[in-house]
Amino acid sequence: MDATTSQDQPQPADARVIDVIDIARIMHLIPHRYPFLLIDKVVDVVLGERAVGVKNVTINENFFQGHFPTHPVMPGVLIIESMAQTAAVFVVETLGPAAHGKVVYFMSIDSAKFRRPVVPGDQLRIHVVKEHARRNVWKVNAVARVDGVAVAEATYTAMIVDR
Template structure:
């Protein structure tokens, strides 16, 4: 199963400048997903990270992984889009092996370790040109938007 940018935006609530998935290349529900993030010199974080030496921040690599994993979780559990949000619940074993620069294409591969009704654990690997640039174990929780929406008193 492949998804283009329009289909991704129907699933994820993220928008510019925080939507970090351009395409889903492959998805096996409940098992595995592969997504792509094209890293452009126009990304807003490159203005300050770092002037004269643009380098993609590791937290954005992890966020891109998490978004790809969130798509897999939403689709695998058949969560109602617009009713549920998938949020970070934890990160373990994060490692950054090589820098990511403008012009690189991140291939984001996530494999399910466990998937329950409201919680997932996935092993994520980010690659550029076949070389691992980052990896982590990501935990995500599905929450009803009504549970996480701030209530004004």
């Protein structure tokens, strides 16, 4: 399925707005698959500017079997990965068909902070904003929120490369 363009939101002259990038489109854009595909959809996309990833956290996640069985908490490293996957979808969709099938590799993760645990029943809304881009290197700020409250944040630098 292709992403849809919003007709209800104002559109910047040099950017396209996409309401929802669904899971089928995400899997077309990035190579991640179960159990390591950690976002369910990307919404409110302004190509070249920002996007919001959505991860519905359920007790059925395989990592809760061991982290921690009597007090399930989403591992911080997987929150970081969810933010990175949101950024990767945003970057690849922004770059268009020429970037499809390419891989987005971390170059750095800076200023990572965790504010509170993420538990089953939470919905992560991952806000990513482009800081800058030069050729195939992008820098993106990300903040993960639950119910509007920041739970994690980081700044990513990544490189888009052929597989």
